[in-house]
Amino acid sequence: MVSVRFVQANGDERTIDGEAGLTLMEAAQNNGVPGIVADCGGNCSCGTCRVFVAAEWFGKVGGPNELELEMLEMHADRRDGERLSCQVTLSDELDGLTVSLPRSQF
Amino acid sequence: MRLRGETEPMRNLAELDLPHLPVEDAAFAADPVSFFRKAKESNPWIAGSNLGYWIHDYQAIKDLLSKDDKLRPAYDGIVQMLGAHGTPWGRFTEEQLISLPPEQHAMLRTTFAKKFTPRFANQLRPMMQETIKRMLDEWAPKGAFDFEEFASSFPITVMFTLVGAPVEEIEGIRKSLETLGLAFSMDPNRVPEIHAAYDRLEKLVQRIIAERRADPRRGDKADLLDLLIDTSEEGNVPERQLEDLVIFFFVAGYDTSKNVLTYTIRLLLDRPDLYERCAVDHDYCRKVLDEGLRLFNPGSVPRFTDEDIVYRDVLLPKDTMLWFTLNVSGRDELAFDDPDTFNPDREIDPAARPIPFSLGRHMCLGQHIARAQLQEALHQIAQRLRNPKLAGEYGWRPYPGAWGLKGLPITFTPAEAPADA
Numbered sequence: 001m002v003s004v005r006f007v008q009a010n011g012d013e014r015t016i017d018g019e020a021g022l023t024l025m026e027a028a029q030n031n032g033v034p035g036i037v038a039d040c041g042g043n044c045s046c047g048t049c050r051v052f053v054a055a056e057w058f059g060k061v062g063g064p065n066e067l068e069l070e071m072l073e074m075h076a077d078r079r080d081g082e083r084l085s086c087q088v089t090l091s092d093e094l095d096g097l098t099v100s101l102p103r104s105q106f
Numbered sequence: 107m108r109l110r111g112e113t114e115p116m117r118n119l120a121e122l123d124l125p126h127l128p129v130e131d132a133a134f135a136a137d138p139v140s141f142f143r144k145a146k147e148s149n150p151w152i153a154g155s156n157l158g159y160w161i162h163d164y165q166a167i168k169d170l171l172s173k174d175d176k177l178r179p180a181y182d183g184i185v186q187m188l189g190a191h192g193t194p195w196g197r198f199t200e201e202q203l204i205s206l207p208p209e210q211h212a213m214l215r216t217t218f219a220k221k222f223t224p225r226f227a228n229q230l231r232p233m234m235q236e237t238i239k240r241m242l243d244e245w246a247p248k249g250a251f252d253f254e255e256f257a258s259s260f261p262i263t264v265m266f267t268l269v270g271a272p273v274e275e276i277e278g279i280r281k282s283l284e285t286l287g288l289a290f291s292m293d294p295n296r297v298p299e300i301h302a303a304y305d306r307l308e309k310l311v312q313r314i315i316a317e318r319r320a321d322p323r324r325g326d327k328a329d330l331l332d333l334l335i336d337t338s339e340e341g342n343v344p345e346r347q348l349e350d351l352v353i354f355f356f357v358a359g360y361d362t363s364k365n366v367l368t369y370t371i372r373l374l375l376d377r378p379d380l381y382e383r384c385a386v387d388h389d390y391c392r393k394v395l396d397e398g399l400r401l402f403n404p405g406s407v408p409r410f411t412d413e414d415i416v417y418r419d420v421l422l423p424k425d426t427m428l429w430f431t432l433n434v435s436g437r438d439e440l441a442f443d444d445p446d447t448f449n450p451d452r453e454i455d456p457a458a459r460p461i462p463f464s465l466g467r468h469m470c471l472g473q474h475i476a477r478a479q480l481q482e483a484l485h486q487i488a489q490r491l492r493n494p495k496l497a498g499e500y501g502w503r504p505y506p507g508a509w510g511l512k513g514l515p516i517t518f519t520p521a522e523a524p525a526d527a
């Protein structure tokens with residue numbers, strides 16, 4: 001299991017255990033983390049499962065892929081560490097990861 | 107799949123005493139929301155009809171429609187009901203992107219996804235602005251017109267520009283798209299005109315692809331058609347699939363965008379304050395459109411169950427035809443406060459977000475292009491057609507689709523384009 005801490009825009013926090021091999025989006029949804037909308041179900045089409053990866057995790061999580069980067073342009077509040085959680089696959093290496101959520105996904 | 111109430115006894119769909127909806131009647135198309143609300147009194151989420159079952163509860167739509175692996179698109183079922191299997195339009199409808207088996211669909215969609223991102227849509231904005239400006243230069247001096255007719259020329263002109271199609275064909279193809287859009291009104295009497303309309307569109311698409319292959323545009327001059335041709339070559343996409351895809355973009359983008367723009371203007375006719383704001387606040391136009399799309403959108407999504415599904419203690423047997431009513435889902439009283447009020451400033455709960463572009467693997471590929479073109483159009487329309495007023499009666503297009511207003515006569519005070527537009 002990979003432990004991930006989600007920090008909401010209002011400061012609420014929730015730590016979940018996700019199975020390695022699932023995407024961060026799937027793990028969040030399976031655990032009822034609010035704010036991960038994911039309308040397209042993980043197809044990198046809707047841009048509504050955005051998270052901001054904590055700075056110390058940038059290296060391990062890596063940056064957005066090409067398609068993801070073009071999707072992220074729908075948002076006005078761009079920030080370092082932004083990823084679509086459907087494009088991040090959980091692995092043991094990411095155990096302890098912290099991500100924060102935007103105020104809005106749209 | 108068992109999503110609720112593990113302990114309740116399960117019942118088969120056929121045993122339920124479901125309300126029957128006259129979806130094919132004109133009275134239904136004029137006010138489906140009231141019919142669905144009435145149906146809800148007998149069953150909170152599902153109703154029957156001559157065309158299949160209707161899932162009309164927002165939460166049920168979300169729960170079920172997102173289960174992509176348990177459903178399959180039912181466009182072949184529509185072709186069957188219309189007796190059009192084996193015809194060119196039938197073939198297209200059964201083989202278009204949305205109808206392909208999951209692996210093929212995923213491959214094709216991934217191949218072309220790069221051309222439908224928000225970045226790409228944003229790059230198209232200057233062209234969209236130029237298109238709507240040219241249209242308004244021609245139409246605004248009239249002082250009165252049928253807004254639906256005006257709106258119908260916009261998405262198709264954008265699409266023609268995107269693929270470099272010959273402008274003299276716009277009017278003919280617009281008529282074809284108008285006819286094709288009525289296919290899902292499920293009236294077999296329309297089938298002969300549907301075939302003629304499809305034939306015209308298919309010939310145009312085959313011609314523009316052949317011409318472009320012979321004379322590609324390169325560098326800055328390359329447009330969406332060059333990109334689609336190049337991408338299809340890189341991805342070894344068969345010619346027939348490339349043609350079907352371009353045909354589908356015309357079909358999928360036409361009356362969806364037109365009907366949304368027309369209905370949004372209908373809403374704004376009653377809210378001159380918000381309309382005024384659209385003229386000066388480009389970003390606010392996006393909010394107005396989002397709220398417009400909640401109150402109205404053209405789509406009912408047809409699916410077959412691909413296995414037995416148990417939902418809310420009801421067994422939906424494999425191969426049952428289900429229609430998901432995206433078009434009225436935003437009016438669900440359980441999901442939205444004060445659902446009939448047009449309020450672009452309403453707070454949207456991320457867990458109850460309107461779903462006009464559907465959900466899951468078939469979620470609208472064109473949504474970012476659609477949103478961009480509607481925003482650019484609304485912003486300029488509000489600047490050029492001042493103080494619009496409703497100038498007569500309007501009607502409704504057949505349900506389920508592509509549903510929307512039939513005609514919207516308006517009068518207004520023409521205004522010049524601002525110097526920087």
Ligand code: HEM
Nearest residue numbers: 204358359362363366405407462463464468470471472476
């Ligand atoms: C406001 C305008 C629009 C609305 C409300 C809308 C709505 C929808 C809906 C509900 C679906 C899902 C249908 C289903 O699952 O059976 C869909 C699919 C699709 N739409 Fe749109 N659409 C709009 C504009 C456009 C435009 C402008 C384009 C093209 C540029 C487009 C291209 C597509 C494509 C390619 C699909 C199929 C995706 C797939 O199967 O993977 N749409 N649209």
